[in-house]
Amino acid sequence: MEVEKGEKMFITVGFKICFDEKEKIVEFYSPGEQNRGEKKIEMKRCSRCLLPETYPNIRYNGDGVCNYCLSYTPIEYKGEEKLEELLGFYRDRGAKYDYDCVVGVSGGRDSTFTLYELVEAYDMRVLAYNYDNGFVSEQAKLDLKKLTDTLGVDLVTNLRLSPMYRVKKAEQ
Numbered sequence: 001m002e003v004e005k006g007e008k009m010f011i012t013v014g015f016k017i018c019f020d021e022k023e024k025i026v027e028f029y030s031p032g033e034q035n036r037g038e039k040k041i042e043m044k045r046c047s048r049c050l051l052p053e054t055y056p057n058i059r060y061n062g063d064g065v066c067n068y069c070l071s072y073t074p075i076e077y078k079g080e081e082k083l084e085e086l087l088g089f090y091r092d093r094g095a096k097y098d099y100d101c102v103v104g105v106s107g108g109r110d111s112t113f114t115l116y117e118l119v120e121a122y123d124m125r126v127l128a129y130n131y132d133n134g135f136v137s138e139q140a141k142l143d144l145k146k147l148t149d150t151l152g153v154d155l156v157t158n159l160r161l162s163p164m165y166r167v168k169k170a171e172q
């Protein structure tokens with residue numbers, strides 16, 4: 001991917017946005033539409049996992065394999081006993097606070113299950129934390145509210161609109 005001098009570039013997963021000196025957007029590419037706009041780019045991808053070159057801090061070796069594939073080590077499962085020990089530590093430590101731990105929640109199934117298990121199966125006093133970059137759907141917000149209400153968990157939402165959200169809004 002070529003970036004001309006003087007351009008500022010914002011990259012996140014699959015997206016690329018270029019700004020000129022006056023913060024005007026000169027390029028905007030999103031997944032599936034890499035060739036939109038004046039310039040065309042060829043998106044390089046990892047030969048093993050297909051992560052694109054727009055992925056943060058990605059590098060490729062001579063075979064086109066990315067640094068994430070090369071540094072991957074399988075997860076070592078330590079078992080239920082170790083988990084209980086860890087949660088017990090934070091339960092004891094959290095006794096003088098309102099919460100034992102914070103769980104990041106998106107409204108998706110992974111974080112929903114994590115929150116549910118910690119509250120229902122492990123009796124943790126959890127504060128749910130949600131980050132809203134402007135792209136969180138109304139349905140996801142409703143699901144989050146329903147989830148935290150049902151579990152009796154406090155929910156904090158941090159609303160910070162991403163540059164991409166502002167671009168999308170400006171285009172509408």
Ligand SMILES: [Zn+2]
Nearest residue numbers: 046049066069
């Ligand atoms: Zn890879």
